Amino acid sequence: DAGVIQSPRHEVTEMGQEVTLRCKPISGHNSLFWYRQTMMRGLELLIYFNNNVPIDDSGMPEDRFSAKMPNASFSTLKIQPSEPRDSAVYFCASSEQGLRSPGNTIYFGEGSWLTVV
């Protein structure tokens, strides 16, 4: 099992540039989550999808952030334009049927470390 695969692992970009983060969930998982981790706020849910459909995007900080899931094996998180305060680690996670069934959990990727200068 390859786990959740994220790319790039590290990204340094200049303020104002577009950033695209990519995620491949675990095969067979139909729930996908994007989290952001900072020292100050810890892990925060940005958006999640069930069966490729966005269910809760209330954590997306502003219109500069957008996420898509065109098929069951791929998702993107885009920031346009990027700002220094977007610097953080962005984690993608996936789950089989979300958390609705006892015993289910979410599995995280290794993260994408974003620095906006």
Place this chain on the structure above:
Amino acid sequence: EDQVTQSPEALRLQEGESSSLNCSYTVSGLRGLFWYRQDPGKGPEFLFTLYSAGEEKEKERLKATLTKKESFLHITAPKPEDSATYLCAVHPRTKYNTDKLIFGTGTRLQVFP
């Protein structure tokens, strides 16, 4: 507002020195409480899920317990390889059955030989 508070923020232990990490939560209803381990530069790794007060789960030197207001992660005779940040998260019971986890900011554990 649903909230998760972990304490202490950081903990230094000598190898073999047992201790406990605390996770206090405030939610309107709890569907589950999750513990994760996170190593530097890595994503969180699932440890346990607890669903009801009184429930306990064990894995090697770790034991998690749950009450109606908090959870403890007990570490017995820790080893240096147990050094990591331990994250607690709650899955609140909501009107819309969300799959959202609310995380605490973690306890950074260092175990010295």
